[in-house]
Amino acid sequence: xxxxxxxxxxxxxxxxxxxxxxxxxxxxxxxxxxxxxxxxxxxxxxxxxxxxxxxxxxxxxxxxxxxxxxxxxxxxxxxxxxxxxxxxxxxxxxxxxxxxxxxxxxxxxxxxxxxxxxxxxxxxxxxxxxxxxxxxxxxxxxxxxxxxxxxxxxxxxxxxxxxxxxxxxxxxxxxxxxxxxxxxxxxxxxxxxxxxxxxxxxxxxxxxxxxxxxxxxxxxxxxxxxxxxxxxxxxxxxxxxxxxxxxxxxxxxxxxxxxxxxxxxxxxxxxxxxxxxxxxxxxxxxxxxxxxxxxxxxxxxxxxxxxxxxxxxxxxxxxxxxxxxxxxxxxxxxxxxxxxxxxxxxxxxxxxxxxxxxxxxxxxxxxxxxxxxxxxxxxxxxxxxxxxxxxxxxxxxxxxxxxxxxxxxxxxxxxxxxxxxxxxxxxxx
Amino acid sequence: xxxxxxxxxxxxxxxxxxxxxxxxxxxxxxxxxxxxxxxxxxxxxxxxxxxxxxxxxxxxxxxxxxxxxxxxxxxxxxxxxxxxxxxxxxxxxxxxxxxxxxxxxxxxxxxxxxxxxxxxxxxxxxxxxxxxxxxxxxxxxxxxxxxxxxxxxxxxxxxxxxxxxxxxxxxxxxxxxxxxxxxxxxxxxxxxxxxxxxxxxxxxxxxxxxxxxxxxxxxxxxxxxxxxxxxxxxxxxxxxxxxxxxxxxxxxxxxxxxxxxxxxxxxxxxxxxxxxxxxxxxxxxxxxxxxxxxxxxxxxxxxxxx
Numbered sequence: 001x002x003x004x005x006x007x008x009x010x011x012x013x014x015x016x017x018x019x020x021x022x023x024x025x026x027x028x029x030x031x032x033x034x035x036x037x038x039x040x041x042x043x044x045x046x047x048x049x050x051x052x053x054x055x056x057x058x059x060x061x062x063x064x065x066x067x068x069x070x071x072x073x074x075x076x077x078x079x080x081x082x083x084x085x086x087x088x089x090x091x092x093x094x095x096x097x098x099x100x101x102x103x104x105x106x107x108x109x110x111x112x113x114x115x116x117x118x119x120x121x122x123x124x125x126x127x128x129x130x131x132x133x134x135x136x137x138x139x140x141x142x143x144x145x146x147x148x149x150x151x152x153x154x155x156x157x158x159x160x161x162x163x164x165x166x167x168x169x170x171x172x173x174x175x176x177x178x179x180x181x182x183x184x185x186x187x188x189x190x191x192x193x194x195x196x197x198x199x200x201x202x203x204x205x206x207x208x209x210x211x212x213x214x215x216x217x218x219x220x221x222x223x224x225x226x227x228x229x230x231x232x233x234x235x236x237x238x239x240x241x242x243x244x245x246x247x248x249x250x251x252x253x254x255x256x257x258x259x260x261x262x263x264x265x266x267x268x269x270x271x272x273x274x275x276x277x278x279x280x281x282x283x284x285x286x287x288x289x290x291x292x293x294x295x296x297x298x299x300x301x302x303x304x305x306x307x308x309x310x311x312x313x314x315x316x317x318x319x320x321x322x323x324x325x326x327x328x329x330x331x332x333x334x335x336x337x338x339x340x341x342x343x344x345x346x347x348x349x350x351x352x353x354x355x356x357x358x359x360x361x362x363x364x365x366x367x368x369x370x371x372x373x374x375x376x377x378x379x380x381x382x383x384x385x386x387x388x389x390x391x392x393x394x395x396x397x398x399x400x401x402x403x404x405x406x407x408x409x410x411x412x413x414x415x416x417x418x419x420x421x422x423x424x425x426x427x428x429x
Numbered sequence: 430x431x432x433x434x435x436x437x438x439x440x441x442x443x444x445x446x447x448x449x450x451x452x453x454x455x456x457x458x459x460x461x462x463x464x465x466x467x468x469x470x471x472x473x474x475x476x477x478x479x480x481x482x483x484x485x486x487x488x489x490x491x492x493x494x495x496x497x498x499x500x501x502x503x504x505x506x507x508x509x510x511x512x513x514x515x516x517x518x519x520x521x522x523x524x525x526x527x528x529x530x531x532x533x534x535x536x537x538x539x540x541x542x543x544x545x546x547x548x549x550x551x552x553x554x555x556x557x558x559x560x561x562x563x564x565x566x567x568x569x570x571x572x573x574x575x576x577x578x579x580x581x582x583x584x585x586x587x588x589x590x591x592x593x594x595x596x597x598x599x600x601x602x603x604x605x606x607x608x609x610x611x612x613x614x615x616x617x618x619x620x621x622x623x624x625x626x627x628x629x630x631x632x633x634x635x636x637x638x639x640x641x642x643x644x645x646x647x648x649x650x651x652x653x654x655x656x657x658x659x660x661x662x663x664x665x666x667x668x669x670x671x672x673x674x675x676x677x678x679x680x681x682x683x684x685x686x687x688x689x690x691x692x693x694x695x696x697x698x699x700x701x702x703x704x705x706x707x708x709x710x711x712x713x714x715x716x717x718x719x720x721x722x723x724x725x726x727x728x729x730x731x732x733x734x735x
Binding site for chain 2: 188191192194195196197198199200201202204268269270310313314315316317318
C-alpha cells in the first residue's frame with residue numbers, strides 16, 4: 001500500500017506541518033518528516049481538515065440513474081472533500097428493506113470514492129403509514145443508524161412517537177423532514193412578501209416549526225434521539241435552542257443553500273432555485289448562520305438533490321424541488337461562516353465532520369487529525385476563488401443554484417483511509 | 430417600452446400612459462368605420478398559446494391582432510403536442526422556428542411567461558399566468574376608468590374578493606398605483622395573501638365602510654369551491670358579507686362605477702341588478718379589451734420598442 005507524505009499542510013488552518021499517511025492511518029504529524037518510498041504531496045499553503053461527512057445526500061440509485069448514480073454522486077462528494085455520505089432513502093424502490101440498503105451500500109463500496117452510508121426509510125414506501133423493518137436494516141451489512149422518510153414528513157404524531165422509541169434499541173436516530181403537510185398543500189416557495197407578489201403558493205415557516213416543536217416534545221417524552229433535516233427558519237433555531245437547553249437529545253442540520261441564498265432567487269421563476277424547504281428570508285439566513293455558529297445547529301448537510309434537465313427547465317410549479325450541493329458545500333461554508341468570522345477552521349471541522357459522524361454513529365469518520373487516527377482528510381486551497389460552471393461538475397445533473405457565482409476555496413485533495421480519491425483537484429477514479 | 434409585457438411592473442407611468450393613449454387613438458381611428466381594420470402589423474405573426482381554457486381572452490387577443498392585419502395562430506394546449514407531453518420550452522422553440530413575432534401566452538403556472546421570454550427572441554405577452562398577473566386586463570381596466578371618470582390620478586379604487594388567487598388583482602394593484610390611483614383591497618383575511626402589507630394598497634376586511642369612499646368598485650370572481658378549503662364558510666355567507674347588491678351600490682358616490690373582469694358569478698359576488706345597472710362597465714370592459722390589446726401589440730411589434 002502506497003504511503004503519502006503531505007508536505008507543509010496547515011491542519012485546521014494552523015502552522016504548516018507534514019503528515020505521513022500509512023496503512024490507512026495518519027502515521028505521523030510533524031516538521032520535516034521523511035519517509036522513504038512515500039509519495040510526496042506538496043501542500044504548501046493548503047489547509048488540512050478531517051474528511052467531510054454528509055448526513056443528507058440523494059444519490060438517486062436505484063431508480064433515477066439518469067439524474068445521478070452512486071458512482072457519479074460519490075465522485076462529486078470526493079471532489080467536495082467528503083469521505084462519507086448518507087444516501088437518502090427516497091429511491092425507487094424505496095430503501096425500506098435490508099435488500100435495498102445493502103444494494104446501495106455495495107454500490108458505494110464498488111465506487112470506492114467515499115463511504116456510502118444508506119439511510120433507511122422510517123415507513124414502508126415512505127407512505128407514513130406503518131414502520132419499515134428498521135431492525136433488519138440496522139442489522140444488515142449496511143449497518144443503518146439513520147432513518148428518514150426525507151422528502152416526506154412523518155406527519156402522524158403517533159407513528160413518529162413509535163419510530164422515535166423503536167430506534168432506541170438500534171442506537172439509531174430518526175431524521176425528520178419537518179413539514180406539516182396540511183399547511184403546505186401546493187406550496188411553491190417561502191410564504192411572505194415575495195410569494196404574495198409572485199403568485200406562488202406559500203410554504204409558511206410555521207409548517208416547519210410546528211413539526212419541530214411537536215417532535216422535540218415527543219423525543220423528550222420518550223427519551224429518544226431526534227435529528228432535524230434542513231432547518232430553514234429563524235423560529236426553528238429558537239425552538240431547537242429551547243429544546244437543547246431542556247436536555248432533549250435533538251440534533252439538527254442546515255444546508256449550504258439555506259446559509260447563502262434567499263427567496264429573492266425566486267424572482268427569476270427559474271426552478272433551479274426551487275427547493276424544499278424553500279429558500280427563506282435574509283433574517284432566516286442570519287438566524288441559521290448564528291445557530292450553526294453557536295452549535296444549536298450541529299451540522300451542515302448538503303441535501304444534494306440531482307434532477308435531470310427536463311425536471312428543471314420548465315414552469316416553476318411543474319419543476320421538481322432540490323439542488324446540487326456536494327461540490328460547493330465547503331466553499332459556501334467558507335464564504336458564509338469562515339469569511340464572516342462566525343466559524344474558525346476547527347469549527348468547520350466540527351460541523352462538517354465530527355458532529356455529523358457522531359450523529360450517524362460512523363466509526364472512522366469525523367476523527368481529529370492526529371497520529372493513529374484514520375487517514376480521512378482533505379486539503380483545501382483557501383485562496384482560490386472560482387466561478388461555478390455546472391457543466392464542469394462531476395454530478396450527472398446540472399441543477400446547481402450557484403451557477404455563475406464566485407465562491408472561495410478549492411478542494412485540492414481528498415484521502416479516504418490513506419488513499420487519494422482526489423489529487424490536484426481531480427478524481428482518482 | 431420593454432420587449433415583453435410580462436407583468437404590470439414592466440410598465441412605468443410613461444409606458445402605461447402611452448398604451449392607454451394609443452388605445453384611445455385606435456378607438457378614434459376606427460370609430461364609425463365600416464372596415465375595422467388597420468394595416469399596421471401586416472406580415473407579422475402572432476401566436477396565441479393558451480394552456481388554459483379562456484375563450485374571452487383568447488378571442489380578444491385574436492381580434493386585436495386581426496384588426497392590426499397580423500397573421501394569427503391559435504395554439505391550444507388541448508389536442509396538441511402539449512397533451513402528448515411536449516415541454517413549454519420545446520413548444521416555444523417550435524413556434525419561433527415557424528416565424529412567430531409575438532407569443533401571447535395564458536398558462537396555469539405563475540411565471541410561465543417569464544420562462545418563455547428566456548427562450549424566445551420575439552415578444553411575449555402575458556395573457557394571465559396562474560395566480561400571478563394579467564397585465565392587459567389591468568390596462569383595459571385602467572382604460573375603462575379613464576374613459577368613464579376622465580382621470581386616474583387620485584381615483585379611489587376598491588378591489589373586492591379573492592385577492593389571494595387573483596392575477597387580475599395583482600396586476601391592477603401595481604398598474605393603478607403606477608398611474609396614481611389609490612387602491613383598497615377588500616376581502617376576508619383568508620383571501621388575502623400573507624405579505625399583502627408590502628403592496629401599495631390599503632386593506633379592509635369589511636366592504637361597507639369602503640363603499641362611500643370609492644370611485645370605482647372592482648368585483649373579483651370568487652369560486653364557490655373555495656368554501657371547501659375553508660376560505661369562507663359558505664357561498665351565502667360570502668355573498669352577504671362581500672357581495673355587491675343594490676343596497677350596497679346605493680352607498681357609492683353618485684358617479685362611481687362598478688367593474689368586473691368576468692366571467693361573473695351572478696348572485697355570488699355581484700347581484701344581477703348591479704351587473705346590469707348603468708354604473709356597470711362590464712360590457713364596456715370587453716370592448717375596451719380589444720382596443721388596449723391592439724395598442725399593446727402595436728407598441729411591441731410595430732414601433733416604440735427600445
